[in-house]
Amino acid sequence: MTNMVYLIVKPFSLVQIFFLLGVRSVALATLVFWQLLKLIINFHVDLCWHFLILGITFMTLPIRMLTALKNEVKLERLLNEMQIQLENLVWENKELEERLQIAMEDRKVIEMILKEIEEEHEKAVTRIDLLENEELKEENMRSNEVQGKTLWGSKSHYEKDVRSGESILIDTDYGSTSMHPSYNRRGLSLSDPEEPHEKGMIIWEAEDPCVPLVAALFTVVGISLGSVLEFFSAIRNRPASDAVALLSINWFILGTLSSRTLPVIAHMLAPSAIRIAVQLVGWLVVGSVATPNSQHPTVVRVGRRAIKFHDHKNDITTSSDRRHHPTGRRPPVNEYPCGVGLSPHIDTHSAFDEFIFSLSTAGPCIMEFRRYPEGTWCHPTASVNEIHEDSPLLSSNFTRKAIFLPPRSMLLMSGEGRYAWHHYIRHRKVDPVGEKAIRRSSRRVSFTFRKLLLCIQEKLLQTDFGTI
Numbered sequence: 001m002t003n004m005v006y007l008i009v010k011p012f013s014l015v016q017i018f019f020l021l022g023v024r025s026v027a028l029a030t031l032v033f034w035q036l037l038k039l040i041i042n043f044h045v046d047l048c049w050h051f052l053i054l055g056i057t058f059m060t061l062p063i064r065m066l067t068a069l070k071n072e073v074k075l076e077r078l079l080n081e082m083q084i085q086l087e088n089l090v091w092e093n094k095e096l097e098e099r100l101q102i103a104m105e106d107r108k109v110i111e112m113i114l115k116e117i118e119e120e121h122e123k124a125v126t127r128i129d130l131l132e133n134e135e136l137k138e139e140n141m142r143s144n145e146v147q148g149k150t151l152w153g154s155k156s157h158y159e160k161d162v163r164s165g166e167s168i169l170i171d172t173d174y175g176s177t178s179m180h181p182s183y184n185r186r187g188l189s190l191s192d193p194e195e196p197h198e199k200g201m202i203i204w205e206a207e208d209p210c211v212p213l214v215a216a217l218f219t220v221v222g223i224s225l226g227s228v229l230e231f232f233s234a235i236r237n238r239p240a241s242d243a244v245a246l247l248s249i250n251w252f253i254l255g256t257l258s259s260r261t262l263p264v265i266a267h268m269l270a271p272s273a274i275r276i277a278v279q280l281v282g283w284l285v286v287g288s289v290a291t292p293n294s295q296h297p298t299v300v301r302v303g304r305r306a307i308k309f310h311d312h313k314n315d316i317t318t319s320s321d322r323r324h325h326p327t328g329r330r331p332p333v334n335e336y337p338c339g340v341g342l343s344p345h346i347d348t349h350s351a352f353d354e355f356i357f358s359l360s361t362a363g364p365c366i367m368e369f370r371r372y373p374e375g376t377w378c379h380p381t382a383s384v385n386e387i388h389e390d391s392p393l394l395s396s397n398f399t400r401k402a403i404f405l406p407p408r409s410m411l412l413m414s415g416e417g418r419y420a421w422h423h424y425i426r427h428r429k430v431d432p433v434g435e436k437a438i439r440r441s442s443r444r445v446s447f448t449f450r451k452l453l454l455c456i457q458e459k460l461l462q463t464d465f466g467t468i
């Protein structure tokens with residue numbers, strides 16, 4: 001029975017086994033197929049993606065190369081600028097150090113001068129003391145003389161210096177010989193045997209060289225004599241003239257005696273009088289040669305920049321100048337030592353006409369131009385449009401342009417460039433031009449050709465001063 005059942009069930013179980021095997025095989029095949037498909041698709045997608053990236057990379061290569069080159073140039077320029085700035089800083093530092101050194105040397109010199117002055121002062125004080133003592137002694141001697149005593153008997157006496165012909169005071173109290181030529185020159189030395197007033201008395205002795213006093217005395221004498229002559233000629237009654245002459249002499253004596261104050265006044269007035277006299281002589285003698293003209297230009301120093309002006313009046317009126325200079329006058333000449341610039345300015349609107357030419361010679365430079373936004377730039381009637389330190393124009397709110405001015409080049413400023421843009425030259429020794437750095441030469445000289453407005457020319461012709 002069992003065998004029978006086994007025989008009947010066996011085929012069914014075999015069928016079941018085959019069926020399960022088939023199902024599993026199909027499932028496995030499907031899975032393998034699916035995995036293979038996925039792999040193939042992934043591989044292609046990856047391949048496409050890589051090709052795409054490669055293509056993009058390849059296509060953008062020139063652009064990226066150009067950008068890299070540009071960046072490199074930019075970096076190089078920045079590096080250059082930084083180097084220039086560094087050089088300028090080093091130079092400024094050096095200059096500051098030099099200035100400090102000069103200032104320190106000046107200080108030393110001033111201290112030395114101060115010391116010398118102090119020493120001189122001390123010497124003067126001791127000399128004054130000495131002179132006072134001598135004066136006292138002389139007073140004593142004089143009083144002794146008045147009392148009938150001779151000077152030779154006293155401790156101090158005067159001798160005549162044979163070589164110089166001047167009196168020397170031998171002061172035995174001090175144990176030394178001190179010489180006071182100017183002190184005694186005008187005095188009447190009692191001990192001088194050749195002196196006509198040998199036995200006379202010193203009435204009054206002037207201190208120090210006193211040319212003004214002598215001049216004053218001569219003036220008084222002259223005035224007195226003049227008045228005597230005047231009276232003589234005016235009065236017909238001759239006998240009265242004697243009285244007048246006497247009166248005049250009295251006046252003269254009175255004037256001489258009261259003239260102790262004259263040296264002080266003369267001392268005060270002498271320098272101005274001498275200056276006026278020298279000027280007068282200068283005008284009279286060399287006036288025709290030395291009058292300011294084109295051969296005597298005025299040199300003005302603005303910082304380290306030197307500007308040479310010519311006399312505009314002469315320039316305007318000289319036709320030969322007009323022939324040589326189209327503006328009708330000689331141009332100011334600016335001299336810039338290396339490293340020296342020009343502060344931002346607009347040439348005076350109210351004095352010069354529209355066209356301004358600047359001829360560069362000797363060395364190159366970069367002139368920069370600034371334009372400030374509307375409302376900040378100076379009014380055309382302003383006389384000098386320089387920017388001062390506290391000016392609102394010092395803000396960085398402006399447009400900037402730069403022009404390279406090689407030697408023997410001419411710059412023309414007109415219109416907006418003339419009226420609305422400030423021009424200036426930086427204070428530095430090296431100028432960047434593109435990627436290059438141009439070192440300034442030891443000096444630059446420029447000639448500014450500007451035509452004076454007619455009203456200014458007329459004003460100049462009316463006045464003696466022809467310089468603006």
Ligand SMILES: O=C(O)CCC(=O)C(=O)O
Nearest residue numbers: 334347358359423446448
């Ligand atoms: O030096 C120069 O070229 C310009 C001088 C100047 O601007 C001036 O004299 O006003």
Ligand SMILES: [Fe+2]
Nearest residue numbers: 345346347423
């Ligand atoms: Fe200027």
